[in-house]
């Protein structure tokens with residue numbers, strides 16, 4: 001029984017669970033991680049971030065190839081790949097990630113128990129393993145069970161042509177036309193992937209603007225580029241019913257419209273994986289989206305039970321989940337966490353073109369009556385972008401016209417999610433060190449995409465009078 005007692009038990013081996021496990025182990029704690037999937041890595045590695053980013057990478061290489069005069073000379077038709085083909089490439093990345101992550105647990109002496117965890121009481125976890133159950137105990141518990149696609153009850157997800165963002169990874173036919181219902185981040189990313197594979201894509205948005213949390217100009221640019229690549233976007237539409245047919249799906253809308261396609265990807269929201277945890281055994285209750293409430297130390301209302309990652313809701317990102325796990329581990333060991341998740345969480349959206357932003361949008365600054373100015377650099381005017389045939393995109397810096405403090409950074413185009421971090425490093429500086437003038441005072445390698453910061457800063461400073 002002694003061996004079954006740990007300092008901490010973690011449920012879930014996604015970025016939240018892993019971040020916590022590594023930090024707890026480095027801090028000398030005896031840790032067990034319970035994972036119901038056969039491999040570690042979480043939804044992030046197996047069904048979410050990693051496969052979707054690997055698929056997207058293959059598609060953008062295909063687009064680059066077909067658009068490069070150097071490669072297409074002599075070819076009379078564009079190269080084409082099927083979803084099935086690029087899935088194989090994605091699977092190999094998932095395998096590499098899984099092996100690497102399994103190694104982290106091994107090297108750090110973290111016990112990984114494969115089975116489904118249920119809470120018995122505030123110190124005891126029952127693990128349903130193949131052929132029986134195991135019971136383990138700990139002083140502290142950390143819940144990092146992640147989330148899954150939200151599935152409305154009136155849609156038959158067992159129909160072979162109806163997919164969500166998990167099951168789309170089992171798609172074996174190549175749809176000529178796919179309807180993507182839900183134009184959140186997942187819907188927009190998959191619209192780019194399928195369009196890049198030359199499928200006809202209809203993207204259904206229940207709202208009137210794509211990704212309305214983005215700066216309007218960037219969201220407009222995304223709409224423009226998705227549309228010009230051939231994606232049909234329908235705004236302000238809500239489904240009334242989904243009817244599965246022999247080789248396709250018909251979606252009827254409340255507006256009276258009807259659409260038919262070979263497949264439907266329903267990507268409209270996520271639900272926290274709390275339904276099988278038996279939260280009632282410890283007196284916890286999830287909200288209607290299966291999410292738990294925590295305080296600034298990631299502690300739930302039960303003192304020794306913590307929670308991180310998608311199960312606590314916003315920002316529901318792998319990037320943040322890892323940091324939350326690390327911070328929660330400090331709180332578990334020290335009783336409180338000194339470190340905090342940064343206030344301005346960056347977003348990286350892997351559509352084609354890619355989008356990334358941090359800080360305030362123009363609409364937020366206008367609403368708050370903050371006197372800001374804009375500095376812009378269009379990629380088409382950068383030598384590096386011209387060399388790379390990557391002229392679509394821009395970097396937009398929003399800064400305070402009096403203090404020159406950077407307030408927001410918005411970027412779209414090739415490598416936007418990498419480019420963003422240069423500006424973020426300056427924007428995160430305290431006091432006067434956060435200034436757009438940094439980009440004018442420093443010297444950038446030439447030619448680089450980073451040079452966009454100098455171009456944008458000069459553009460913005462020249463607007464001041």
Ligand SMILES: Cc1cc2nc3c(=O)[nH]c(=O)nc-3n(C[C@H](O)[C@H](O)[C@H](O)COP(=O)(O)OP(=O)(O)OC[C@H]3O[C@@H](n4cnc5c(N)ncnc54)[C@H](O)[C@@H]3O)c2cc1C
Nearest residue numbers: 012014016036042043044048117145146309310316317318
């Ligand atoms: C299609 C898609 C693309 C995404 N792209 C990005 C991106 O580009 N960038 C980004 O930052 N984020 C992205 N995300 C979000 C990101 O994947 C999640 O925010 C992240 O995985 C959350 O980490 P987590 O540790 O909370 O949970 P998860 O990664 O979901 O891991 C939870 C783990 O807990 C296990 N588990 C659940 N219940 C139990 C139980 N009772 N017993 C045992 N084990 C259990 C699950 O099997 C799972 O392995 C994407 C998500 C999706 C769906």
Ligand SMILES: NC(=O)c1ccc[n+]([C@@H]2O[C@H](COP(=O)([O-])OP(=O)(O)OC[C@H]3O[C@@H](n4cnc5c(N)ncnc54)[C@H](O)[C@@H]3O)[C@@H](O)[C@H]2O)c1
Nearest residue numbers: 150184185186187267268269270271289315316348349350
């Ligand atoms: N590149 C990235 O950072 C990236 C990529 C993909 C996904 N993600 C993460 O995945 C999630 C995206 O999910 P999404 O694109 O499906 O859409 P979303 O979170 O934008 O939600 C779409 C709609 O569904 C509703 N909704 C959400 N959860 C619901 C629930 N449980 N029940 C009923 N309605 C619900 C929302 O209010 C919204 O109107 C986000 O949390 C995002 O952070 C991130």
